[in-house]
Amino acid sequence: xxxxxxxVLPALQLPLAIxxxxxxxxxxxxxxxxxxxxxxxxxxxxPICIMTMxxxxxxxxxxxxxxxxxxxxxxxxxxxxxxxxEAAKKLGLTTESIQTDVELKLLLAxxxxxxxxxxxxxxxxxxxxxxxxLTKGAxxxxxxxxxxxxAVLDRNAEHALSVMTWDTDYLLANPTAQxxxxxxxxxxxxxxxxxxxxxPKT
Numbered sequence: 643x644x645x646x647x648x649x650v651l652p653a654l655q656l657p658l659a660i661x662x663x664x665x666x667x668x669x670x671x672x673x674x675x676x677x678x679x680x681x682x683x684x685x686x687x688x689p690i691c692i693m694t695m696x697x698x699x700x701x702x703x704x705x706x707x708x709x710x711x712x713x714x715x716x717x718x719x720x721x722x723x724x725x726x727x728e729a730a731k732k733l734g735l736t737t738e739s740i741q742t743d744v745e746l747k748l749l750l751a752x753x754x755x756x757x758x759x760x761x762x763x764x765x766x767x768x769x770x771x772x773x774x775x776l777t778k779g780a781x782x783x784x785x786x787x788x789x790x791x792x793a794v795l796d797r798n799a800e801h802a803l804s805v806m807t808w809d810t811d812y813l814l815a816n817p818t819a820q821x822x823x824x825x826x827x828x829x830x831x832x833x834x835x836x837x838x839x840x841x842p843k844t
Contacts, residue, residue, distance in 0.1 A: 710836040712807035713789065717841075718754035720761025720769045721745050729776040730783075735819040740772055740826055747827050751834040752843065766791040767804070770833065774822060783817035786810075787829030808836060 723741045745755045748770065761769055768791040776783045788809030793802045810832050812825045 710808070710840045712791075712793075713837045714840040716766075716768045716789075716791075716837065718756050718761075718764055718768075719748065719789070720756045720758050720764075721748070722758070722769055722771050724771070724773045726774050727776055729778060729780040730774055730819075730822070733776075733780055733817065733819045733822070735774070735822055739819075740774065740823065743823055743827055744770060744772055744830055747830045748834070751831075751838075753834065753837065766793070769804075770830070771806075772826060772829075774826070776817065780817065781815065783812075783814040783822055785812040785814065785822060785825045785829065787826060787833060789833060808833060 721741060721744050723737050723744065726735055726737050726740070748755050756764065761767060768789060771786075771788050771790050773786040774783060786809060788806045790804045790806050793805040793807070794800070795802055810829045812829070814821060814825060
């Protein structure tokens with residue numbers, strides 16, 4: 643990949659993510675709400691999103707400077723995987739398979755993993771959150787892996803729940819179940835590398 647694409651790709655992540663989001667069904671909180679204006683916009687933007695993905699490459703991980711200090715002191719997490727859309731299920735991908743792969747990857751890398759109930763008792767309730775969305779015809783997939791935890795706001799000492807303090811995401815053209823799982827696991831690897839940088843093994 644040339645240096646020009648290395649510079650341009652990070653800048654394209656947000657608009658591409660928005661295009662792909664508009665181009666496919668999101669099944670989180672708005673599952674039963676359909677807006678005609680958005681539907682028509684989706685039809686127009688799907689080809690644009692797909693064309694752009696082909697122009698810049700099949701897989702484009704986002705690159706952003708993140709301060710890993712927010713991960714310091716975390717010694718256990720729980721995992722939440724958002725329900726995958728119907729398009730993912732047609733590829734043979736399930737929420738359970740993602741959950742299993744993520745938990746195993748964390749355990750093998752040295753992170754303790756708890757159940758949801760036990761995780762709510764952890765200080766700050768740190769959890770790895772995974773979201774996979776696809777366009778209706780499964781032409782493009784968007785994959786997000788992030789670490790969320792409760793935090794305290796500097797300006798007023800108020801507690802904020804489930805604040806995203808680390809994240810990475812991918813756009814994938816012509817996805818398969820295996821390629822999506824591979825990118826999810828790559829995101830977990832990136833998270834563990836950041837975590838280990840501030841929590842070195844003794």
